[in-house]
Amino acid sequence: MDNVQDKAANAKEMPKSIFPVVPTKKILAIGQFTKPPTPEQIKEIFRKEVPATLRLYLAGKIDQWWIRQTQTGPVFLLNVTSLEEAYSDGKLPLGQAGLMKHEFIELGPLTPLHLLLSDGGSTAGK
Numbered sequence: 153m154d155n156v157q158d159k160a161a162n163a164k165e166m167p168k169s170i171f172p173v174v175p176t177k178k179i180l181a182i183g184q185f186t187k188p189p190t191p192e193q194i195k196e197i198f199r200k201e202v203p204a205t206l207r208l209y210l211a212g213k214i215d216q217w218w219i220r221q222t223q224t225g226p227v228f229l230l231n232v233t234s235l236e237e238a239y240s241d242g243k244l245p246l247g248q249a250g251l252m253k254h255e256f257i258e259l260g261p262l263t264p265l266h267l268l269l270s271d272g273g274s275t276a277g278k
Contacts, residue, residue, distance in 0.1 A: 169263075171263035171264060171266065172263060172266055174260040174261045174263055175233065175260055175261075176233045176234065176258040176259065176260050177233065177259060177260050177261065178215065178229055178230060178231060178232075178233075178259045179229075179230040179232050179233075179234075179235065179238040179256050179257065179258055179259065180227070180228070180229055180230070180256070180257040180259055181226075181227070181228040181229075181230055181238060181254045181255070181256050181257075182220075182225070182227050182254060182255045182257070183225035183226045183227065183228070183246075183252050183253070183254050184224050184225040184252070184253055184254075184255075185224055185225055185246075185251055185252055186250060186251055186252065186253055187251060189246075189251050193249070193251065197245050197246055197249055197251070200245040201244055201245045201246050204244050204245055205217075205226075205244060208244075212231055213230060213231055213232060214228050214229070214230060214231070215228075215229045215230065215231045216228070216229040217229070225252060235256050235258065238256045239256065
């Protein structure tokens with residue numbers, strides 16, 4: 153699901169919500185190996201992958217990171233506010249080698265909380 157245009161088109165097709173539109177605050181990036189890397193690929197690519205990922209963390213782009221229990225790929229909580237930025241930051245060596253793909257999920261404030269406000273309104277976008 154690396155295609156940002158497809159994701160944007162799907163978002164436009166969703167029905168109108170009763171909840172206010174909120175800004176994207178973070179993006180969840182779920183990685184998955186497209187095929188298991190060979191021992192040779194691990195030696196070659198991981199020497200580049202680890203420092204490249206660490207640079208994103210030190211630049212503040214990666215907030216948190218985990219490995220899936222299935223060991224099929226990493227999960228990153230990104231400090232970016234657009235799919236385009238997440239996609240461009242997601243071009244790490246494993247992805248460039250065609251061994252990793254990512255699903256990007258936009259995250260924002262929990263919108264039903266606006267119902268708890270005394271005026272029933274939202275401050276989103278104000």
